[in-house]
Amino acid sequence: GESVGLHLPTLSVQEGDNSIINCAYSNSASDYFIWYKQESGKGPQFIIDIRSNMDKRQGQRVTVLLNKTVKHLSLQIAATQPGDSAVYFCAERASWAGATNKLIFGTGTLLAVQP
Amino acid sequence: DAGVTQSPTHLIKTRGQQVTLRCSPKSGHDTVSWYQQALGQGPQFIFQYYEEEERQRGNFPDRFSGHQFPNYSSELNVNALLLGDSALYLCASSEDRGRSDTQYFGPGTRLTVL
Numbered sequence: 001g002e003s004v005g006l007h008l009p010t011l012s013v014q015e016g017d018n019s020i021i022n023c024a025y026s027n028s029a030s031d032y033f034i035w036y037k038q039e040s041g042k043g044p045q046f047i048i049d050i051r052s053n054m055d056k057r058q059g060q061r062v063t064v065l066l067n068k069t070v071k072h073l074s075l076q077i078a079a080t081q082p083g084d085s086a087v088y089f090c091a092e093r094a095s096w097a098g099a100t101n102k103l104i105f106g107t108g109t110l111l112a113v114q115p
Numbered sequence: 116d117a118g119v120t121q122s123p124t125h126l127i128k129t130r131g132q133q134v135t136l137r138c139s140p141k142s143g144h145d146t147v148s149w150y151q152q153a154l155g156q157g158p159q160f161i162f163q164y165y166e167e168e169e170r171q172r173g174n175f176p177d178r179f180s181g182h183q184f185p186n187y188s189s190e191l192n193v194n195a196l197l198l199g200d201s202a203l204y205l206c207a208s209s210e211d212r213g214r215s216d217t218q219y220f221g222p223g224t225r226l227t228v229l
Contacts, residue, residue, distance in 0.1 A: 008155060034217060043119075043205050043220035044158065089157050101146070101209065102171055103218060105157030 008087060010110045019077040019113075023090035023106045028071060030092035034103070035064060035075045039086045047075070047088075077111075085113045117142060119208050119221035127227045128196050136191040136224045140208030146170075147189040148218060149181060152203040164189050165211055193226075201228045 013019045025033065031052045036044035050057045050064045050073075057064050063076040073090050087110050091103040120139045128134050140147050146165045150158035160173035164183035183189045187208075193200055203225050207218035 036220070043222045046217055046219060049217055091157075101148070101163065101211075101218070102160045102173070103148070103150075103158075103207075104160070108157050 008108050008110045010112060012112045012114060013080050015080060015082060015113055015115050017080055019075075019080045019084070019111060021075045021077075021088050021109045021111065023073040023075075023109075025071050025073060025090065025092040025106070026104060027092065027094065028068070030094060030104075032093040033064070033066060033073055034091045034093075035062075035073075036089045036091060037084075037086045038089060038108075044089060080111075080113050082113050082115055085111055087111075119206055119219055121204075121206050121221040121224050123224060124222070125225045125227075127229065129229050130196055130198060132196050132228075133192065133194045134196060134226060136193075136204050136206075136226070138189045138191070138206030138208075138221060140187050140189070140206075141219050144208035144210050144219075145187050146209045146211045147183060147187065148207045148209070149189070149191045150205040150207065150220075151175070152205055152223070154202075158205055161191070196228045198228050201226060 034049045035047040037047050038044045048059045048062050048064050050066050055066050061078045065074045087108045089108045090106045094102045119141050122137045148163040149161040152158040161175050162172040163170045167183045178194045180192045203223040205223045206221045209218045
C-alpha cells in the first residue's frame with residue numbers, strides 16, 4: 001500500500017513465509033545504509049548494514065540488497081516469525097560535505113505476521 | 116554491557132515550559148546523536164555531539180540545544196515548548212572512526228506537550 005498521512009505502508013505475511021521490504025533512498029552520494037526494526041514503544045534496533053561498495057550482505061535470516069543504479073534497498077527476512085512484527089526503517093548516511101554521520105530515515109514499513 | 120540509556124521514559128509539559136532529556140551512550144562510544152520521531156514517521160536528525168561540541172545540526176530551531184559531558188553522556192534541552200514538540204526523542208551513540216560507524220539507539224523519551 002501507499003503511505004497517506006500517518007498511515008504506514010503495510011506488508012502482511014503468513015508465519016513461515018519470506019518477507020521482502022523495499023526502500024527508496026534519496027541521495028546517490030550516500031555511502032552507508034542501515035535497516036532498523038522498531039517495536040511499539042521502543043527505540044530502533046539495528047538489524048543489518050551495507051556499504052555502498054557492496055550489493056548484497058547476509059545476516060542471520062536477513063539479507064540486504066542494494067541497487068545503486070535506481071537508489072533502492074531491500075530487506076529480505078527468511079521464515080518470518082510473529083516476533084518479526086514491527087515497523088522497519090531503512091536509513092542512509094549522509095556522507096557529503098559537512099554531513100558527518102547524519103542518518104536520513106525512510107518512511108517505514110509495518111510488517112504484520114499472521115500466525 | 117549496558118546499551119544506550121535515556122531518562123526520563125515519559126514526560127508531560129505545558130506550552131512555554133522548558134525540558135531537559137538525558138542520554139548515556141553505549142560503553143566505548145564517544146559520539147551522541149539526537150533524533151525526534153513524530154508519531155507514524157521516521158526519526159528526524161536534530162544534532163550530533165562529539166568531543167563535547169555540536170558537530171552537525173539538522174533543520175531544527177535554536178530552541179533545541181544540547182550538551183555533551185566529558186564522560187560522553189549528553190543532554191537535549193528544548194525551550195519555549197510548542198504543542199508540535201510532542202514526540203519520541205531518541206538518542207543514538209556511535210564510535211567515531213572515520214565516520215564509518217553504526218548508530219545504536221536508546222529506548223527514547225516520550226514527550227507530551229499540553
